[in-house]
Amino acid sequence: MRKNDARLILDRIEFVREEDGKAEGDGDWFSNAYNSAIGRMVVPDFLAIGVGFNGIAGFGGGTTIEARWITHGPEASWKPMITVTQSVGGGFSVASILNIEAANYIGNVNNITRSMMQTSTPNGDFPTIWGAAGVAAGGKIGVTGYVTPNVGGSFIIGGELNMGAGLPAGPLPVNGAGGASNTWILYDFY
Amino acid sequence: MKVVYIGIAILIIVFVYLFTAQKIGENRERQFFIRFDTTNINGRLEYAKIGYHGCVFKIEGTEKEFVFYPYTSELNGNNIFYNIAKKGDLVIKEAHSDILKLKKEDDKVYIYKFRKPND
Numbered sequence: 585m586r587k588n589d590a591r592l593i594l595d596r597i598e599f600v601r602e603e604d605g606k607a608e609g610d611g612d613w614f615s616n617a618y619n620s621a622i623g624r625m626v627v628p629d630f631l632a633i634g635v636g637f638n639g640i641a642g643f644g645g646g647t648t649i650e651a652r653w654i655t656h657g658p659e660a661s662w663k664p665m666i667t668v669t670q671s672v673g674g675g676f677s678v679a680s681i682l683n684i685e686a687a688n689y690i691g692n693v694n695n696i697t698r699s700m701m702q703t704s705t706p707n708g709d710f711p712t713i714w715g716a717a718g719v720a721a722g723g724k725i726g727v728t729g730y731v732t733p734n735v736g737g738s739f740i741i742g743g744e745l746n747m748g749a750g751l752p753a754g755p756l757p758v759n760g761a762g763g764a765s766n767t768w769i770l771y772d773f774y
Numbered sequence: 775m776k777v778v779y780i781g782i783a784i785l786i787i788v789f790v791y792l793f794t795a796q797k798i799g800e801n802r803e804r805q806f807f808i809r810f811d812t813t814n815i816n817g818r819l820e821y822a823k824i825g826y827h828g829c830v831f832k833i834e835g836t837e838k839e840f841v842f843y844p845y846t847s848e849l850n851g852n853n854i855f856y857n858i859a860k861k862g863d864l865v866i867k868e869a870h871s872d873i874l875k876l877k878k879e880d881d882k883v884y885i886y887k888f889r890k891p892n893d
Contacts, residue, residue, distance in 0.1 A: 658845055658847055658852075659846050659854060692893065694845070694893075695843070695889055695893065697827070697828070697843070697846070697854075698854065699824045699827055699828055699829065699854075699856070700827045702824050702827070703827075704825075707826075708825075708826060709826065709827065710795040710799070713788060713791060715784075731788075731792060733792065733795030733796065733799055734799060734827050735799050735802050735806070735826045735827050735828065735843075736799055736800060736803040736843075736889075736891065737796040737797070737799040737800035737803070738799075739796075762784065769824065772857070774854065774857070
């Protein structure tokens with residue numbers, strides 16, 4: 585190791601120690617307010633807008649593609665990531681939809697990361713579970729709620745507003761479904 | 775009435791699923807951390823990628839992967855570990871150390887603190 589490298593590392597270690605000495609909550613008032621519990625309710629940790637299709641009649645699946653923003657935590661940015669979500673489920677939901685989504689991480693704001701957005705059951709992650717209900721009679725408007733278990737025992741809890749075109753489940757103009765899904769990050773502009 | 779029973783059954787299944795996921799998730803994080811924390815790491819990176827909602831990496835010549843949850847901060851120029859870490863970069867972390875150093879081929883050093891269980 586060259587002398588300059590050693591100096592650089594030592595300098596940075598000193599910086600780490602200084603950071604360790606800071607009390608939690610240090611920072612400017614805006615940052616503290618923005619990352620407070622109320623701030624995270626006003627501006628949820630994760631926002632997304634997506635489009636997709638569901639084909640569930642008894643059993644089936646769906647695919648959506650989303651632009652997602654992480655608005656809190658050390659990796660927050662106005663730059664989005666592009667994700668794809670693959671769902672399987674039961675019930676009745678045959679629809680082509682636009683989704684507007686908001687979610688919160690139930691845990692320390694400092695632990696929010698962009699990698700939380702990816703759930704891959706083949707690689708060992710627990711899938712997101714979701715339930716959806718809506719009014720559909722040609723047009724469709726509905727809501728979806730979901731929970732994603734995270735490593736460490738915490739959760740991401742979110743909801744979607746679904747709008748678009750959809751078929752009713754029967755004589756009444758309603759539909760509903762539930763199931764599990766995985767999300768993969770296709771590209772991150774961060 | 776049948777709809778009510780189905781609703782209750784679904785709720786029970788959901789709660790059992792979430793309880794199980796929470797317990798397994800906690801245990802999994804602890805196992806990942808023990809392996810990462812107790813190992814002296816000093817070697818060239820084979821790959822780094824997203825996994826288990828965090829970061830997975832492997833050192834050349836070793837059998838197993840490491841999983842950790844690095845903090846993106848000024849210490850690393852606000853670069854996410856799996857975005858900046860490339861094959862051939864040097865990864866250094868002493869056992870029980872609070873920091874991991876990533877040294878790039880151009881000699882730049884990025885330092886990562888990381889999440890510990892119960893943080």
